[in-house]
Amino acid sequence: MYQFNFEPVFAAFDTLLIGAWFTIQMSCMAMLLGLAVSIFGAVGKTSGVRLLNVLVDIYVEIIRNTPFLVQIYFIFFGLPALGIRMSPNQAALLALTVNFGAYGTEIIRAGINSINRGQIEAAQAIGLSWLQVLRYVVIKPALRAVYPALTSQFIFLMLGSSVVSAISATDLTAAGNDLNSLTFASFEVYLVTTAIYLMMSIAFSIAFSVIGRTWFAYPVNR
Amino acid sequence: MNMVPTKPEPAMQAQTLPTIELQGLEKWYGAFQALKNVDLTVQSSEKIVICGPSGSGKSTLIRCINQLEEIQGGTIRVNGKALTNDPKSVRAVRREIGMVFQQFNLFPHMTILENCVLGPIKVGGVPRAEAEEVAHEYLKRVRIPEQANKYPAQLSGGQQQRVAIARALCMRPKVMLFDEPTSALDPEMVNEVLDTMIDLASDGMTMICVTHEMGFARKVADRVIFMDHGEIIEENDPEQFFEAPRHERTRGFLGQIA
Ligand SMILES: Nc1ncnc2c1ncn2[C@@H]1O[C@H](COP(=O)(O)OP(=O)(O)OP(=O)(O)O)[C@@H](O)[C@H]1O
Numbered sequence: 351m352y353q354f355n356f357e358p359v360f361a362a363f364d365t366l367l368i369g370a371w372f373t374i375q376m377s378c379m380a381m382l383l384g385l386a387v388s389i390f391g392a393v394g395k396t397s398g399v400r401l402l403n404v405l406v407d408i409y410v411e412i413i414r415n416t417p418f419l420v421q422i423y424f425i426f427f428g429l430p431a432l433g434i435r436m437s438p439n440q441a442a443l444l445a446l447t448v449n450f451g452a453y454g455t456e457i458i459r460a461g462i463n464s465i466n467r468g469q470i471e472a473a474q475a476i477g478l479s480w481l482q483v484l485r486y487v488v489i490k491p492a493l494r495a496v497y498p499a500l501t502s503q504f505i506f507l508m509l510g511s512s513v514v515s516a517i518s519a520t521d522l523t524a525a526g527n528d529l530n531s532l533t534f535a536s537f538e539v540y541l542v543t544t545a546i547y548l549m550m551s552i553a554f555s556i557a558f559s560v561i562g563r564t565w566f567a568y569p570v571n572r
Numbered sequence: 573m574n575m576v577p578t579k580p581e582p583a584m585q586a587q588t589l590p591t592i593e594l595q596g597l598e599k600w601y602g603a604f605q606a607l608k609n610v611d612l613t614v615q616s617s618e619k620i621v622i623c624g625p626s627g628s629g630k631s632t633l634i635r636c637i638n639q640l641e642e643i644q645g646g647t648i649r650v651n652g653k654a655l656t657n658d659p660k661s662v663r664a665v666r667r668e669i670g671m672v673f674q675q676f677n678l679f680p681h682m683t684i685l686e687n688c689v690l691g692p693i694k695v696g697g698v699p700r701a702e703a704e705e706v707a708h709e710y711l712k713r714v715r716i717p718e719q720a721n722k723y724p725a726q727l728s729g730g731q732q733q734r735v736a737i738a739r740a741l742c743m744r745p746k747v748m749l750f751d752e753p754t755s756a757l758d759p760e761m762v763n764e765v766l767d768t769m770i771d772l773a774s775d776g777m778t779m780i781c782v783t784h785e786m787g788f789a790r791k792v793a794d795r796v797i798f799m800d801h802g803e804i805i806e807e808n809d810p811e812q813f814f815e816a817p818r819h820e821r822t823r824g825f826l827g828q829i830a
């Protein structure tokens with residue numbers, strides 16, 4: 351019978367932690383950048399400007415209807431043909447941002463649409479411009495309305511980021527792959543890797559609920 | 573009872589430009605005509621009450637005045653200046669016009685104070701400290717100074733509506749529009765809002781109120797306007813309007829709401 355041997359895995363645990371730390375950093379960056387993209391996309395989508403609407407639609411549909419791995423390959427292997435060269439880590443970050451942006455656009459658009467028309471009219475009646483209405487009156491309640499969807503999309507992003515190991519970015523999965531080819535302890539390596547992903551997911555869930563409760567602390571309804 | 577506001581002398585009115593002047597206003601929703609050739613002139617510090625059956629165009633009329641609705645014909649003048657669709661001038665006009673909605677429409681993610689200072693700071697360019705001072709002053713005037721740091725959802729409907737009035741006043745508007753400000757309220761809260769409006773009237777604010785509160789109309793209105801099917805059917809001082817309505821439709825309507 352197979353003899354479990356975690357020793358080499360724990361001996362090289364720091365390489366896994368370095369990979370995990372990279373995954374966390376890359377995911378957080380992609381989330382923040384992707385969130386900005388999402389907000390722009392959603393605002394463009396709800397602006398009533400036809401051209402913006404069509405452009406955002408095209409972006410969202412392309413990203414949501416193609417495999418993430420192919421998107422990464424396109425950015426890393428395809429774009430150099432146009433003279434756009436990136437390191438694996440840069441390409442990974444860009445791919446994650448673009449991907450999150452498309453899903454986030456749809457989520458935030460739903461949030462903006464959930465805002466009562468009267469809110470917007472009251473803000474206009476005070477004399478706020480269209481951008482001010484969005485910025486001060488619409489965005490926060492809109493984000494609150496879709497916060498759960500947004501956070502689970504982020505967890506997807508973080509877990510999905512394991513795919514970037516395919517272009518040898520230095521994330522947790524890549525660290526696991528490296529360790530595996532050194533030790534051949536596949537079961538142990540991937541069990542520990544899985545456990546680290548699981549813990550990161552849990553940690554992010556907790557962090558998001560704390561952030562949510564702080565930032566969206568205002569009461570609604572009666 | 574003795575709070576009846578002084579009405580401006582006719583001689584004084586003639587000298588100044590009307591605060592609001594509507595001429596031949598036409599509003600269409602697709603093929604449906606919501607306003608038909610509406611004329612209305614409101615002088616500074618006049619109080620107008622608009623009533624009429626549901627769907628008669630009352631909301632549409634006052635929403636046209638601050639350009640929440642686009643018009644298809646006629647002209648609107650505010651302080652003598654004809655309104656245009658240029659976004660900058662739309663905003664400039666809205667600053668002069670306070671609006672209070674049936675559903676309060678306070679911003680739920682901001683405290684009462686923040687609701688009140690948003691416009692003055694972001695639109696009026698007023699420094700925060702000064703804006704807050706003004707806001708506290710108006711919150712005092714609508715008699716809820718102690719709620720400044722609460723959120724809208726923590727207030728009763730009547731309190732929320734009074735905050736909405738204070739929020740509009742913080743922009744120091746020349747005219748206030750009210751669209752059925754008490755009809756979403758529980759009956760016991762109607763009077764606190766009406767009292768606030770009566771106070772405002774006695775301070776000389778120019779007001780256009782869509783309301784079916786006939787006690788308020790009798791007490792405050794200089795003129796009562798009856799609308800039906802997008803038209804102004806009758807316009808008269810409250811005494812005449814209620815005691816001797818000229819039109820059959822007005823009589824029918826007054827009979828219904830009495
Ligand atoms: N956005 C819209 N699209 C189409 N029709 C509309 C729209 N808004 C209002 N209308 C129609 O215009 C007419 C006037 O509406 P308005 O809201 O001004 O009536 P109202 O007098 O304020 O009625 P209520 O007392 O019920 O508030 C109604 O027949 C209504 O159905």
Ligand SMILES: [Mg+2]
Pocket residue numbers: 630631632751752
């Ligand atoms: Mg109405």
